[in-house]
Amino acid sequence: MSVVTLLGVNVINNPAKFTDKYLFEITFECLEPLEKDLEWKLTYVGSxxxxxxxxxxxxxLVGPIPVGVNKFAFEANPPDTSRIPLDELLGVTVVLLTCAYDGREFVRVGYYVNNEYETEELQNAPPAQPIIEKIRRNVLAEKPRVTRFNIKWDSEATAPAEFPPEQPEADLVADEEEYGAEELAEEEAELADEDAEAAAAGGDTAMEGVEGEGVVVDDDELSDDGSVDIEGESDDELEEEEGEAEAVDGDEMEVDKPEPAAPHVAPVR
Known part of the structure; x- marks a missing residue:
């Protein structure tokens, strides 16, 4: 169980100019006293x-952390445009808000960010050399992607089975009080609806022609030991059919007449 649970993140200045600072209001809950501070970071994905x-x-760095619900403001500088490829300055990218305890990351929130020109004229005919002051950003704050990691906190009892954890194997399960749980539930519901529609569309076709078919066994077909000849033919009938097959195909090929096989029986289930 995580000692610190992220409850909510609000993007205060959104949308905003590309050159404006990022401003977040972060709410989290701490369940027990912590010996060290929490380290929050904001990373811009340039390509x-x-x-x-x-x-x-x-x-x-945020601390010391009191037990209970805490809230603070996190302000971050805009990205350095000289470090971003020109052909990726506009369009959709990602910002990552992360938090770590004692150097171990335990939560990551990803947001899509759309960078575009303020005017429709520039959007339709963007200049070869980007005009930075005319670009605005829009953080898709309603659809965060929240990833949680199990880490060791202050006591050995909180350490996961493997320490340090492999972060690609993130714990994506969120309860109702955790940030991002509602968005994750909506995604799961949409996938379930798609599976149900696909099953409804293909269900009748898959079962077509099956209903009503089967094998009916009369009581007089049962042998003394309660079994039944599922082939439904006697040895004499089999010999007659084999003889007819030889007569028809005799001009083309020779058919060795096999010894009559014992009837195949199976217990009635």
């Missing part, structure tokens, strides 16, 4: 092709 363009916009 989808390489993490070498990522920028840490700002970091903040």
């Amino acid at each position: 989808a092709q390489s993490d070498s363009h990522d920028q840490e916009l700002d970091s903040l």
